[in-house]
Amino acid sequence: MPQTPAPTGADHRRGPFRVGDRVQITDEKRRINTLTLQTGGQFHSHVGVLDHDVLIGADEGSVVENNEGVRYQALRPLLKDFVLSMPRGAAVVYPKDAGQILTMGDIYPGARVVEAGVGSGALTISLLRAVGDGGSVHSFERRQEFADVATGNVATMFGAVPPAWKLSIGDFQEQVLNEKEPSSVDRVVLDMLAPWECLDAVATVLAPGGVWVNYIATVTQLSRVVEAIRADGRFTEPDSFESMVRGWHVDGLAVRPDHRMVAHTGFLMTTRRLSDGAVGIPKARRVKETEFAPEDVSAWTADHDEAAWGHENLGERGLSPKKLRKAGREALKTARAGGAEVEALVVETTAQSAAEKGGEEE
Numbered sequence: 001m002p003q004t005p006a007p008t009g010a011d012h013r014r015g016p017f018r019v020g021d022r023v024q025i026t027d028e029k030r031r032i033n034t035l036t037l038q039t040g041g042q043f044h045s046h047v048g049v050l051d052h053d054v055l056i057g058a059d060e061g062s063v064v065e066n067n068e069g070v071r072y073q074a075l076r077p078l079l080k081d082f083v084l085s086m087p088r089g090a091a092v093v094y095p096k097d098a099g100q101i102l103t104m105g106d107i108y109p110g111a112r113v114v115e116a117g118v119g120s121g122a123l124t125i126s127l128l129r130a131v132g133d134g135g136s137v138h139s140f141e142r143r144q145e146f147a148d149v150a151t152g153n154v155a156t157m158f159g160a161v162p163p164a165w166k167l168s169i170g171d172f173q174e175q176v177l178n179e180k181e182p183s184s185v186d187r188v189v190l191d192m193l194a195p196w197e198c199l200d201a202v203a204t205v206l207a208p209g210g211v212w213v214n215y216i217a218t219v220t221q222l223s224r225v226v227e228a229i230r231a232d233g234r235f236t237e238p239d240s241f242e243s244m245v246r247g248w249h250v251d252g253l254a255v256r257p258d259h260r261m262v263a264h265t266g267f268l269m270t271t272r273r274l275s276d277g278a279v280g281i282p283k284a285r286r287v288k289e290t291e292f293a294p295e296d297v298s299a300w301t302a303d304h305d306e307a308a309w310g311h312e313n314l315g316e317r318g319l320s321p322k323k324l325r326k327a328g329r330e331a332l333k334t335a336r337a338g339g340a341e342v343e344a345l346v347v348e349t350t351a352q353s354a355a356e357k358g359g360e361e362e
Helices: 009-013 079-085 095-104 122-133 144-158 172-179 195-205 219-232 292-299 322-337 343-361
Strands: 021-028 033-035 044-045 048-051 064-066 069-077 113-118 136-141 167-168 185-190 206-216 239-241 246-250 254-257 267-272
Touching: 021 136, 033 044, 033 079, 044 095, 079 095, 079 122, 079 144, 095 122, 095 206, 095 267, 113 122, 113 172, 122 136, 122 144, 122 172, 136 144, 144 167, 144 322, 167 172, 172 195, 185 195, 195 206, 195 219, 219 267
Parallel strands: 113 136, 113 185, 136 167, 185 206
Antiparallel strands: 021 033, 021 069, 044 048, 064 069, 206 267, 239 267, 246 254
């Protein structure tokens, strides 16, 4: 039977399995593996060999057997499955947080969204799905290695690089002002160490009434950005929260909460842009600096050491360039195996990064 490559666009997730499709197989003990189907390919495990050709042409939801009679159910990965198993160079935004960002940030079809930094592309995928073909997502990322990982993962998920997506390399607070007109953006989503440094840039490009969402890792970062927004006066009073998800064990009458849960991953903070010239309504009770020690106050004021806001000091594990490059190669390889053309975007961002480095050397 002749095989055809997987189509691109929305159709790549419909119909029988094709060469290049990502398929999630689950065995009788609920062990899950994800395959990229190739003609003549095989999945080896300690319980036998499953030929890819058995899956190619089969309907989604089929149950197949390997050479030892072990049964597998085969389905295309859902977004939550893909995000948790895709190549990554940095911690991803978990599905529970991405769902909150889409809802609390009011990301709607046709919205013009800006995000930074792109990381491994998990949140980018959710944003692109939400804005649809009529909207746009413009991602800004400082490091080429992260851009490569995100490009491969986005292309793998959609079967191609979506026309609604643009990726730029550079510092957000500088680059966004060069590429976006004032008040031209509906939503801004930031996932970075020091979002307060982008306050002026966000206030410039975000339209009146637009929503600014921050995904923040630590309490100290949350305090700093909230106080900076309050002091600025161009935004509404920030709302801060977190989300937790606890599964349940259900087996007949034995129904109880799971022993493990996805608890704290990060804080979410939302605020909205006021119209130009409007004066924000402050909280009824302002925080008095005398209630805190000087070192605590300095955390959200300008007299602190900027070097303190680094990955190591915030308890985050550092990422080696070697690991990032490996994750980027893996993500791009997976995308190409599925038939996605990602060369153009990768070459564009690489050339841009090289040009910037050349300018710095001069």
